Amino acid sequence: xxxxxxxxxxxxxxAASSLPAMAESRVDPAKEKALQTxxxxxxYKLRRxxxxxxxxxxxxxxxxxxxxxxxxxxxxKQVQHKGDNN
Numbered sequence: 001x002x003x004x005x006x007x008x009x010x011x012x013x014x015a016a017s018s019l020p021a022m023a024e025s026r027v028d029p030a031k032e033k034a035l036q037t038x039x040x041x042x043x044y045k046l047r048r049x050x051x052x053x054x055x056x057x058x059x060x061x062x063x064x065x066x067x068x069x070x071x072x073x074x075x076x077k078q079v080q081h082k083g084d085n086n
Contacts, residue, residue: 025050032056035076039069055079 027035027049035058036046044060044067051057056071070080 025052027051027056031073031076035071038076 032049035049035056039046039058039060042062044062046058046060048059049056051073052070054073056073056076058067058069058071060067060069065083068082069078071078
């Protein structure tokens, strides 16, 4: 019985410790829509968008090339990008 209690406690601690990481990965829906509109107008096909280290990380395709772009969470200005050729 004591082992089951320890296992349950360990599982609870593991689940609780992962919550902050999961919370950071969500992008505010209004900002997501604004970025999606902006990038679609520039010819990007968005694949995925998530928060990473306080920046919005966007994965997209343009002209058959994969792009990884980072945007400031407050201003939505691009701060960095990586592509197939970078």
